[in-house]
Amino acid sequence: MESHIKAYRCSSDTVSRDETDMESAVKTVVTTFLSSTKGKENLNGGGFQKLVKNHLGGLMQDTNCSSAVKEMQSGLDANNDGKVSFQEYLTLIGYLASSLSASKTGATADAS
Numbered sequence: 543m544e545s546h547i548k549a550y551r552c553s554s555d556t557v558s559r560d561e562t563d564m565e566s567a568v569k570t571v572v573t574t575f576l577s578s579t580k581g582k583e584n585l586n587g588g589g590f591q592k593l594v595k596n597h598l599g600g601l602m603q604d605t606n607c608s609s610a611v612k613e614m615q616s617g618l619d620a621n622n623d624g625k626v627s628f629q630e631y632l633t634l635i636g637y638l639a640s641s642l643s644a645s646k647t648g649a650t651a652d653a654s
């Protein structure tokens with residue numbers, strides 16, 4: 543056995559450590575959707591408007607403009623059922639994350 547293998551240790555304090563910012567961010571993404579659907583599987587138009595306006599107004603423009611939000615919702619509505627599923631909502635989160643990343647790195651959003 544080579545001695546350097548002993549350097550690998552499983553740190554037991556990872557169990558009791560505080561939640562990281564990233565973990566709480568992921569949880570927030572999930573719980574915000576769940577509390578907005580009020581127990582249903584999908585978010586209806588009104589619920590989506592509220593979610594965007596109350597939770598994403600700092601990252602997105604036009605969240606107070608209901609026609610713009612409606613347009614955004616139909617863009618996300620991959621299965622055209624008029625509602626926003628969790629998967630469709632994740633598309634929005636992914637889109638926001640990549641535009642945030644683009645603005646931080648100075649790259650322009652892929653508009654082509």
Ligand SMILES: [Ca+2]
Binds near residue numbers: 618620623
């Ligand atoms: Ca849908």
